[in-house]
Amino acid sequence: MTSNDSLARLAQIIESRKVANGGDPDTSYVARLLHKGPDAFLKKIGEEATETVMAAKDLDHQPATPELKANLVGEVADLWFHTMIALAHYGLSPAHVIAELERREGTGGMEEKALRKAVQRDEIAERDASGNP
Numbered sequence: 001m002t003s004n005d006s007l008a009r010l011a012q013i014i015e016s017r018k019v020a021n022g023g024d025p026d027t028s029y030v031a032r033l034l035h036k037g038p039d040a041f042l043k044k045i046g047e048e049a050t051e052t053v054m055a056a057k058d059l060d061h062q063p064a065t066p067e068l069k070a071n072l073v074g075e076v077a078d079l080w081f082h083t084m085i086a087l088a089h090y091g092l093s094p095a096h097v098i099a100e101l102e103r104r105e106g107t108g109g110m111e112e113k114a115l116r117k118a119v120q121r122d123e124i125a126e127r128d129a130s131g132n133p
Contacts, residue, residue: 007094010081014088033085041085048079 014030017023023031033041055072062068087093107115 004094004098007084007098011084011088011093011095014084018088030085033082034089038086038089041082041089044082045079045086048075048082051075052079 015021017028017030017034019025019031019035023034025032025035033044052072052075055068055075059068059072084094087096
């Protein structure tokens, strides 16, 4: 069993919790977040991202105990989980993210960032030239 399998299984569970698929907001945390809409799960992503940063900073400023490492792993897991809820809401899955990471593999980070900026500039220039906002 691979990590990709675990992510795919979790994505299937999240998908099954959508109200349209029978998820009950009264009994399911995921269904409740999805039922409340993007503001609810996006707020959670922001909270979990902040908690992840704080846990990492704890490791920077204190001896790296097993407890502090476990705390960082737990916060990252919370962040991934809530991000997966957002992916499901927008009709995406972890496979889409993995495919993007694989596409980037072998491309230097600075090179990849420069390429994205160039593409964005081209898209803006095309919109400006066509008169579309």
